[in-house]
């Protein structure tokens with residue numbers, strides 16, 4: 001964070017009550033800056049049973065803001081979350097796809113609805129994401145964190161260019177361990193708090209409960225992919241994703257989910273250690289969203305899941321925003337609807353992302 005460049009700017013900090021965004025506030029304070037902090041309400045209704053930790057989050061955020069002499073305000077984006085992120089999630093899931101609500105939360109809520117309600121009054125919006133930015137060729141690019149496990153550039157790979165221009169990631173150059181050390185040294189109330197599991201509030205609730213609540217159950221058959229033999233029944237295709245291995249509960253496995261037939265409401269599974277059907281080397285993506293500007297994607301790296309590993313590939317352009325990903329190795333669990341996030345060869349710069357078509 002170059003203090004000289006930002007010291008005269010109006011900065012809003014998104015303060016969640018977690019350790020990362022709390023250290024963000026500290027990073028400003030140690031340079032004599034006391035930006036306004038905002039806690040966004042994105043969880044479910046207060047009276048609902050799954051909203052157990054929001055109150056504690058807000059208490060933590062309040063304590064941290066007070067410690068550093070910052071103002072804290074609560075911004076209610078609850079309705080926008082359910083109207084936009086939940087609608088997107090349920091539509092995709094119903095169609096048999098594998099959506100990523102956390103990716104959409106960054107675009108539509110943290111840098112979206114928040115900006116509309118409050119952020120537009122500020123020059124910069126700072127978060128505790130593990131991501132960095134760099135000016136290359138006069139343009140602002142999204143760049144990976146030095147902590148490969150915590151890196152969150154994949155979750156930011158759908159934000160609009162104007163959102164990226166406003167984004168500031170003050171702890172993005174640290175590793176998680178360093179952030180925790182700072183928090184302990186500075187006696188932050190949440191220094192030893194457990195990390196949220198997923199991202200956003202979804203980490204706090206069970207994903208299947210979230211889906212069941214909106215779509216209910218829709219039982220159907222589970223068949224062996226190769227033989228068509230009945231293996232069992234499922235409670236709804238939306239509780240399963242391509243590549244899934246765990247939680248199927250059928251004997252004689254291990255079984256992998258290899259196909260979902262939405263018309264027939266049938267789940268296809270395959271046995272064996274590494275079934276070919278569960279792996280893909282070439283797959284199409286559509287609606288490619290470039291974060292900064294279009295680039296040549298002949299030699300790139302990519303990931304389709306929030307894991308520290310990147311795969312090599314070259315992308316063959318097939319249409320306006322469509323490509324075929326030709327991966328260097330076989331990729332397990334390629335599922336339609338998932339985001340394929342694309343980086344440069346050294347997985348330093350994040351170019352953007354697109355949905356897998358298949």
Ligand SMILES: Nc1ncnc2c1ncn2[C@@H]1O[C@H](COP(=O)(O)OP(=O)(O)OP(=O)(O)O)[C@@H](O)[C@H]1O
Nearest residue numbers: 014015016018019020021039040127128129199200
């Ligand atoms: N409810 C919220 N209100 C305000 N900002 C939030 C909220 N939830 C997340 N954020 C912002 O988004 C960033 C990334 O969110 P994420 O859920 O990944 O949390 P995290 O990496 O565990 O960070 P933290 O430790 O700050 O919660 C946070 O660091 C914070 O800046």
